[in-house]
Amino acid sequence: MNLDDLEVASLLDEIYEQWGYDFRDYASASMKRxxxxxxxxxxxSSIIALKxxxxxxxxxxxxxxxxxxxxxxxxxxxxxxxLAFRQTVLPLLNDLPLIxxxxxxxxxxxxxxxxxxxxxxxxxxERARIxxxxxxxVAVDVAKEGIYPLEKFGQYETDYKLAGGFSSFHNxxxxxxxxxxxxxxxxxxxxxASHNLVTDSSFNxxxxxxxxxxxxxxxxxxxxxxxxxxxxSLAEGGIVVLGRQESxxxxxxxxxxxxxxxxxxxxxxxx
Numbered sequence: 001m002n003l004d005d006l007e008v009a010s011l012l013d014e015i016y017e018q019w020g021y022d023f024r025d026y027a028s029a030s031m032k033r034x035x036x037x038x039x040x041x042x043x044x045s046s047i048i049a050l051k052x053x054x055x056x057x058x059x060x061x062x063x064x065x066x067x068x069x070x071x072x073x074x075x076x077x078x079x080x081x082x083l084a085f086r087q088t089v090l091p092l093l094n095d096l097p098l099i100x101x102x103x104x105x106x107x108x109x110x111x112x113x114x115x116x117x118x119x120x121x122x123x124x125x126e127r128a129r130i131x132x133x134x135x136x137x138v139a140v141d142v143a144k145e146g147i148y149p150l151e152k153f154g155q156y157e158t159d160y161k162l163a164g165g166f167s168s169f170h171n172x173x174x175x176x177x178x179x180x181x182x183x184x185x186x187x188x189x190x191x192x193a194s195h196n197l198v199t200d201s202s203f204n205x206x207x208x209x210x211x212x213x214x215x216x217x218x219x220x221x222x223x224x225x226x227x228x229x230x231x232x233s234l235a236e237g238g239i240v241v242l243g244r245q246e247s248x249x250x251x252x253x254x255x256x257x258x259x260x261x262x263x264x265x266x267x268x269x270x271x
Contacts, residue, residue, distance in 0.1 A: 015054070107136070240266075
């Protein structure tokens with residue numbers, strides 16, 4: 001099945017008008033692939049059949065949203081980023097009485113807990129307030145629980161060590177019934193909430209913003225909107241961390257940032 005661009009655009013318009021999910025400025029080629037995969041998974045014959053199903057089955061709307069919203073993450077993902085963060089950013093936070101951090105697009109929360117462990121190891125956790133947000137409330141609910149399949153923790157521990165971890169990773173979780181449960185005291189200063197980077201505005205001024213592997217799914221117009229949102233949400237001298245395929249070079253105010261570690265995409269706002 002080959003989907004037409006106009007068909008997909010019409011579908012996205014209808015989804016926005018009916019249910020408020022705005023996927024209209026997501027990257028076109030990627031969006032078309034995800035819509036096509038969803039149609040095939042639902043065993044539908046056409047995009048018209050999909051529209052009919054969306055209008056009659058609320059669960060289909062949820063399934064469609066989950067297919068479109070990409071939530072791929074893990075603890076200490078790209079450990080070299082966390083190692084660079086330890087070395088270049090954490091020392092800058094020592095004199096702040098209150099450290100405000102935003103994880104934008106936190107998915108199921110693994111990178112949030114990675115940050116919490118770093119802060120704990122540098123005795124900064126009690127002074128930090130972390131806001132962890134995502135468009136997907138189901139993912140946020142999973143993140144809030146901090147419970148993940150135990151089979152993943154072997155890789156998490158490996159990446160933790162590569163990220164400069166100097167404690168025993170087992171100190172941060174307990175085991176039970178095939179799951180690893182992150183210690184609740186880690187997340188006592190975390191605010192978990194739904195937030196849509198596409199439609200919602202800035203809600204605080206932050207010293208650190210993690211927004212990794214989100215911009216790559218947006219078209220240039222929407223990327224520009226998110227760049228402005230990040231800029232408006234960042235304190236002077238604040239740090240933004242992007243994904244490995246993302247860069248501040250495309251930002252409209254790129255001259256107002258410097259790359260602390262260009263390879264790991266850690267940038268500091270100058271003014």
